[in-house]
Amino acid sequence: MITSSETALDSIRTIDLDELIAGRPLLTRVHRRYVLSAADAAMALELVDPTTTRVLEVDGRRDLGHTSVYLDTPELDAFRRAARGRRHRFRIRTRRYESGGTFLEVRTRQQQRTVPHRLPGEHLPDGGFSEAGARFVAETLRGAGVRNPPIAELRASLRADYRRITLLHEPTTSRITIDSGLTWWDVRTGSWLSRPELAIIETRSAGQPCGMDLLLSSLGHRPARFSKYATALAAMNPRLPATRWRRTLRQYF
Structure with a gap:
């Protein structure tokens, strides 16, 4: 878990969910992911500029x-497309928030950018898609x-539980998420993996690095190949192809 003092977040102005969603959406985004210790993530949070940043509450x-x-x-199939760097790769997941929202999400890759598509509501009532969910995914x-x-x-393959802090960098309308308390379950085999000592910082911008990217660079951190789905699944199943994430697996898993 992130153990940064309350002062770090208390100094940042808040933003509510409606305001965050109503802001300029980043429908087509460049993602940069950083894998680091929870302590280093807490340090980065302490150094965030409160005059240009807001935190979701x-x-x-x-x-x-x-x-x-x-x-x-x-x-x-989705895992193997990602592992081999296929052009038409995709990721499908349901997301449930502590705040109560549930979405079916499909992410695709187009011209080196991640494009998310979301459908509100519960669309896996009995482990399979609802009619609307199947149509949306297809x-x-x-x-x-x-x-x-x-x-x-398509069936449930992996479950991931974690806690998230969401920041908005106002000058670039970039979003930053800091995930900790990471635990995964392989639904197919029943195996599980927990990494409480790690944190994942992800920046989502229209292209140019945002303030958090520059801050992490100054602290010696560089973007890493990481996927909450593919990297964790490969960590629990060593026989799966994992060349794309080998460095991250060797260093953190």
Whole structure:
């Protein structure tokens, strides 16, 4: 968990969820991910410029619980596309927030950028898609160039639980998330993995590095290849192809 003092967050102006969503959306984003110790993440949080940054607050809380359930085929098609750097790769998951919201999300890669697509509501009532959910996933994948999307084969593959602090860098409208308390469950095998000593900082910007990127660079941290789904699944299943995440696995898992 992030153990930074309350002073670090108390000095940052808050923003509510409606205001964050209503702001200029980053529908097509460049993601930069950093894997570091929870202590180093706390240090970075202490050094954030409070004059240019706001922190998401929901019901008086700024450190919010998240649960993601990732879907894949029995052959792990989504994982293998990511592992091999395929052009038409994708990730499908449900996301449940401590604040009460639930979404079905499909992320695709287009011209080196991550494009998220979201459908509000619960769309896996019995482990399979609702009619609206299946249509949403199929249309999104076809629109991203995925031929014959395997909708009927998709099932829960991995669950991830963590806590998240969300920041908005106002000058660039970039969003920064700091995730800690990371735990994963392989739904297929029942194995699990916990890394409470780690934190994942992710920046989402329109292109140029934001304030957090520059801050982390000054502290000696560089972006890493990391995926909450693929890296964790590879860590629990050493036989899976994992060349893309080998350095991260060797250093942190």
